[in-house]
Amino acid sequence: MLEQITQLADPIGAFIGFALTIMVLSYIIGDNVLFRLAISIFIGVASGYAAVLILYNVLWHQVIIPVFQAVTTGDTEGLLTYATQVAPAVILGIWMMTKASPRLARGSTPVLAFLTGVGAATVIAGAVRGTILPQVGASMNLLSTQAAPPETGRLVGWFINGIIILAGTVTTLIYFQFGVRRQEEGVPVHRSAILDYLSTAGHGFIMVTLGVLFAGVYVAALSALIDRVRFIWEIILRFF
């Protein structure tokens, strides 16, 4: 809404926005020149702006300004910190830039190896500390008596819902079981009967979850569509 107000305050911007909106929506009919032009502009602008923002916040604020300030103020401690915290990264970064040349590309591999190693460690720690432990903890607390509502009427509902969530979480996990019983050649592999029942239930829970999320995504997209229709209508009212 307010973004429209900003645009409407600027007739040229509003008209360009209007044109781009029509060009993009034309994709509904099919892939066409107008859509391609619009997304080409969009990719250029979006990527350019993102690059500027990130470079501004990282390279400018963390690499260039600190050394400039440390030198001007003669802050030796700051320079020392910079030499250990930032300078090696800058050297590695410049080293990595050799990737731009196909001839020197291989030389930057150790830097990428370093990035990959750090990334791998980060995702492991993030998965364990950010997802596994909190989600397991939350599942265990489902039926915690401390979280139980005092009213008897709500208590039953709370308990049943807790059991359903617990069963859903467990069966969904079981659904992903990859290993199956050994079978003789030629016979299609399948799980044991109990596993089959459990994983079928898990599959059902997954479908319900995806259905709820899909509806949410659709509602968000529909809101965007409504916003565009409103924007087009406001431009028509203003200019035509």
Add this chain to the structure above:
Amino acid sequence: MCRKPNTPVQEECLYCQAPLKGAGFIAPAEPAAEGSQVPPSEEPGEEAPPAQSDLFSSLEDAVPDWLKETEASFLESPAPEAEGPTSEQLSDQIDALINQPLTSSEGQGPAIDDDWLASLLAEAGLNEPSIEDLGTAQDQGGIELEPTGTSQDEPGEEPPIAPEQVQKPDWVSHLEAGSTIKLEGGMPPGEPPDRGLQVSETTGQEGPGEVEIPDWVGKPGPEADTPSAPETEKPLAPADLPGWLEALKPSEDLSPSEPVEDLTTAEVVKAGPLMGLRGVLSAHPSAIRARKPPTYSIKLRVTDEQHARVEMMEELLANEQKPKPLPSKPIISSRNITRLVVALVLILPVIWAIFTGSQRVPLPQPNIIPGVVNCTQSVQRLPVGASVLLAFDYEAGFSGEMNLAVSTAISQLLMKNAFMTLVTTTSSGAALAESLMNASLSTAGIPEGTSAYTNLGYIPGGTLGLLGLATSPRAVLPYSLDGDNVWAAAPLNTISGVADFSAVLLITHDPDIARSWIEQVGPLLQEAGTPLLLITSAQAEPLVRPYYEAVPAQVQGMVPGLAGGLAYGQTTGGSPQNGTWDAFSAGVTASVLVILAGAITGVVVKMIKAKNKKES
């Protein structure tokens, strides 16, 4: 050729499979193989003279007298009348045999039905075996017979006789004396029965090329069937030749005389111990190279059908090499039309609602949507001039859905005279934040540049950046986007960690970002009692709501999606509806109808298909 020793009876080299016996006899048969049915009798006339002149000029001294005589006498001897036609017939027969190796056994049908052969086989008591033998014999004969084909009719018609028993004419005796190789090559012990078998079979098989079979053939059954098995040579009485056989002697004489014919055109050995001999197996490799039976047999074995297959394969390969034009996508397809219809059904009600500014559907009330009331109350409870952290972690695409709620929150905070610190972990967040702040300030009549907020910009490092922000925001974002060191001055100089803010308002469309904030930063906020408020998109609501519903709540207030924004707007004096909510309602209703219609169609089509399958 490997030049390794072979036993005289060997027909091809044991080591390199080079033909031994055939070698000397291929030459005269080659024209026939090439399809020219020139009778061998003519060949000398055409080819022999130059060959002889060469021979005599170069090897006059080397050639022994006896050989000169034999050559002379043989060159003078006239060609038999029967030779021309029989050679043609046989070459036809052999072509037929070789070109249809697989149909050999089928080919026995007519052969067996044929009276004389049927009786022969019956008396021999080996119908089936003999048929198989014939098949195999044909294959062998394909190569073996060809060279000597010109002489196959005679031995075939007469009852086979053990070669060693045959009364040889004088010239043969001379020949034997002169060259043992000739004799062995010409009549190996096992050959006559085979030949007899071949011919009798082929004559049975070849309709057009069938030779006139005299009546007598039917009588001497025992003799006739002997060829089929080696041991049947025994019953053949050596000297028990019928009188009529005498009459055949001249023609019979021809049989061994063929090799001599070969001599006229056969190469003279120019090197090695056999130098000067004609038609003998040369030790010179070129002799073998010049006569490659495989090439010869391959030529013969290619049938029309195989030719056709080869051509087909060549065509396929040629097409493979050609770059295929990739199929162009149809512009108007049923899918595109359906897509267009769906789009119209969805968009038209929305357009109608927006253009008419319809207000039939009642706006969502704050108390109906969980979290909205708590959110607005949490903001209201903030002290005047409080420092609030606003995380603009959403993409521009969701601004249509979320900007109403965000602008409401900002105006509410402006009313509380709060100082807003803006951060983001997305690439669009900083610009969205700045735009919304400017718009809100202008709407609230606050002049731009008023120190109501500071935009710290982008937090690099994703979740790690958030952890850094939670504990040491100064290190992660040392300067504002304007380049000011905002941490040195009030009100941020009192802030050392994220928990020092009075409230944290997270605005995101991404459930992962919401989880990162709630799980990584949330615990610190809970310890300090700082409320974490959430403005989110409808797509993230299902995954974020549990944190709001949790006991104790990890999110203190929540405004989900467009509905939440409209409800939240009403808590601060109402927001203009202008048909937005009606358009939303109409859009949802239309889309539900489309989905149901599609699902029903799908089920019906599936049922029809299943029914058709059953019927078929």
Add this chain to the structure above:
Amino acid sequence: MKKILPVANAIVAVVSGLLVLLGYFFPGVFGGLQSMLIGWAIILAAFALLLGIFNLGMVHWKKIGKDGSGSIYSIVLLISLAVTIVLAGLNGPTGTLSLWIFNTFQVPVEISLLAILAVVLVYAAARLVLRRPSWYTILFLVTVVVVLLGSVPLFFLGEVAVLTSVRGWLAQVPAVAGARGLLLGVALGTVATGLRILMGVDRAYDG
């Protein structure tokens, strides 16, 4: 040398990864080193972004002339990229000109692309049974329809209280269960993937 280089790269990846990982669990010992390495990685990511922009430019630069009618798109993209970088770089990310470019070119297109999603999603949902006929698909679609109907008063029928409460229950009970299972599964897979790299078995880098 051909054999040594990959091994050396693997050692770099494994050692740096282990140091960062240990920093999470022994902050006292490895915390400082870990934060330093992560700081380096964040700065390196910015340099990688520069390389990415260079790659984006190169791809479209090569397309010009080679791609016939497609050249015009590449030219437009390169111009818009260059102009944005120059203007936003000089004016600052929150400068008036930068914001004008952002609000005029990026916001409308991005919202419109999301608007297209609305049509795409409805079309896909309508075709789903035809495309993947199964009971799970039916369950998925029933959930979608119920949640949609419960999220807003219907245009002609008004609000159906039952649907609203069912939607609330679906979102807070079965959906939470499924989401937890999915999240835990994804986390397990993520740990396995990360460990393969720390074991030096998977080498995304030029090993």
Add this chain to the structure above:
Amino acid sequence: MEPVLNLNNDILGLVFILLCLGLTLFFTYLSRRGSAIHIRDIPAFRHFHREVDLAVEAGKRLHVSLGRGSINDLQGGAALIGLTILDRCAREASNSDRPPVTTSGNGVITILSQDTLQSTYRSLAAEERYDPTNARLTGLAPMAYAAGAMPAIHDEHINANFLAGHIGTEVALLSEASERSRSLSVAGTDDLTGQAVLYATCDEPLLGEELYAAGAYLGANPAHIASLRMQDILRWALVAVIVLGAVLKLLGIVP
């Protein structure tokens, strides 16, 4: 950087990771010694194999999209498995006229995808086939990334798309593009909303953890199979912990 979670969680986390590591090493050792495991059929991978063969036959190419997840974040896991998938695709399509094209929305992932392609071709002794522009950054914002990948799907004679990485709801634009260009789309993401969209729009969606099994199903090194066995065991461990913990909390044995 101080950890936010408390000490108990840190110890539990470390134990969990060590358990994962131990099991992976153990099963890798077993699988190197020839101990086989039967894994359930996932049609997406089966169909993808077929499409790769068809792509090679028809002189078309594969498109692998690695998403926009930062490698320095939780989302990096999906991107890393995407790189394994890219390696397998490049190998399977190595005799195709057109090498696979890779798109991504993150600088680091783009460079890593270039490296992956280069090292794969080098190992196949076909380094001359490596072209850096076949591993592209299509945009830095989520929608820009998707919009940038769409023309590649439309224009580059793509036979099959493997979308593997951190991709949000914008993935619908990619599956829509692949549907319009009549090419197969096999997709998996760690983003739950992305998965919801994928289930409806994609030809062969990979649910949740299935994406991370791609290495094993596409025939990567034995460690991938070992990882699956490790995941199977730890999954049951998590189930046991959740159920046991819930029961103990219900009974009030554990506060």
